[in-house]
Amino acid sequence: MTIASDIRPSRGDRVALWLFVAVGAVIAVAVAVGAALRIGELLGGGPIRVAAEFIDQRATAPIGPDGSDVEVLLDRAVLRTAVPPIATWAGVIGQLVLVIAFTTVVLCLILLSRRLSRGRIFGRSSTVLVGTAGITGLIGAAATRFFDNMLANAAVAQVSDYGDVRNAVLSIEPFPFVVAAFAVAIVCTVFVIGERMQRETEGLV
Numbered sequence: 001m002t003i004a005s006d007i008r009p010s011r012g013d014r015v016a017l018w019l020f021v022a023v024g025a026v027i028a029v030a031v032a033v034g035a036a037l038r039i040g041e042l043l044g045g046g047p048i049r050v051a052a053e054f055i056d057q058r059a060t061a062p063i064g065p066d067g068s069d070v071e072v073l074l075d076r077a078v079l080r081t082a083v084p085p086i087a088t089w090a091g092v093i094g095q096l097v098l099v100i101a102f103t104t105v106v107l108c109l110i111l112l113s114r115r116l117s118r119g120r121i122f123g124r125s126s127t128v129l130v131g132t133a134g135i136t137g138l139i140g141a142a143a144t145r146f147f148d149n150m151l152a153n154a155a156v157a158q159v160s161d162y163g164d165v166r167n168a169v170l171s172i173e174p175f176p177f178v179v180a181a182f183a184v185a186i187v188c189t190v191f192v193i194g195e196r197m198q199r200e201t202e203g204l205v
Contacts, residue, residue: 042091042095050151051076051148057074097143097147104133108130108133
């Protein structure tokens with residue numbers, strides 16, 4: 001059941017909505033191109049660049065006087081090394097998940113913007129689109145991070161004695177995910193309540 005709203009966005013609102021859609025589409029294309037280049041690097045057969053995170057890992061860097069070594073605590077670094085095939089495919093899957101998730105989110109937002117530009121603000125379809133975009137974004141971000149961690153762990157194992165390196169086996173920053181999940185929940189709740197109120201209001205007419 002779709003509930004149409006009597007509110008018609010102004011021309012400026014519609015222009016802003018479609019400008020938002022255009023920017024989202026451009027970003028989606030950029031993400032897809034970046035993922036394609038990364039997959040090409042992963043499947044190229046040679047050493048690849050892998051970002052790895054560490055936990056207070058002691059290292060030396062030539063940043064002292066006259067280029068002398070100074071002891072530092074390494075937080076993250078980009079390694080260049082070959083990795084086993086299973087790690088390569090983990091990286092490929094991570095990029096595919098990123099593209100699929102981002103494309104799904106952008107597509108949902110485009111369809112939602114199309115409904116909003118026609119004045120259909122609340123309705124079951126709008127609620128489904130908002131919920132799908134939010135949940136897909138959260139799951140996609142977490143899954144991409146998981147596969148990237150697999151690739152990073154394999155790269156660290158290739159370049160060092162694994163027992164002597166304090167790298168982050170599974171690194172994730174919970175605060176952004178909690179905030180994002182909270183925001184998604186609020187937006188979904190707003191659309192659900194709006195749909196319910198509109199249905200009840202129309203039932204009184």
